[in-house]
Amino acid sequence: MRKNGFRKVAIGLSGGIDSALTAVIAVDALGPDNVLGYSCLAVHLVESAEDVAELSHRIGIEYRTIPITPTFQSYRDTLASLFQEEAADTTEENLQARIRGTS
Numbered sequence: 001m002r003k004n005g006f007r008k009v010a011i012g013l014s015g016g017i018d019s020a021l022t023a024v025i026a027v028d029a030l031g032p033d034n035v036l037g038y039s040c041l042a043v044h045l046v047e048s049a050e051d052v053a054e055l056s057h058r059i060g061i062e063y064r065t066i067p068i069t070p071t072f073q074s075y076r077d078t079l080a081s082l083f084q085e086e087a088a089d090t091t092e093e094n095l096q097a098r099i100r101g102t103s
Contacts, residue, residue: 015048
């Protein structure tokens with residue numbers, strides 16, 4: 001990181017173990033002032049938001065939230081005619097994951 005001229009890192013925090021472990025390792029290597037967490041929240045991630053807030057507090061990093069609900073709703077509106085007879089399922093959760101990957 002330093003070899004390439006970066007002083008800080010930004011890490012996507014999902015509330016899951018993988019991103020939590022990545023954040024802890026980054027803080028251990030770089031210090032909490034050099035790690036910024038980002039969380040992209042939408043409708044299926046209420047508990048994850050709480051987990052991200054607690055993790056950030058415990059390891060002493062700043063975190064910011066990027067709301068993706070408007071984008072998610074836009075996708076749902078666009079695809080509504082294809083899913084009009086279908087109940088909500090993991091498709092919506094996976095759609096949110098794709099949106100987070102581009103945010």
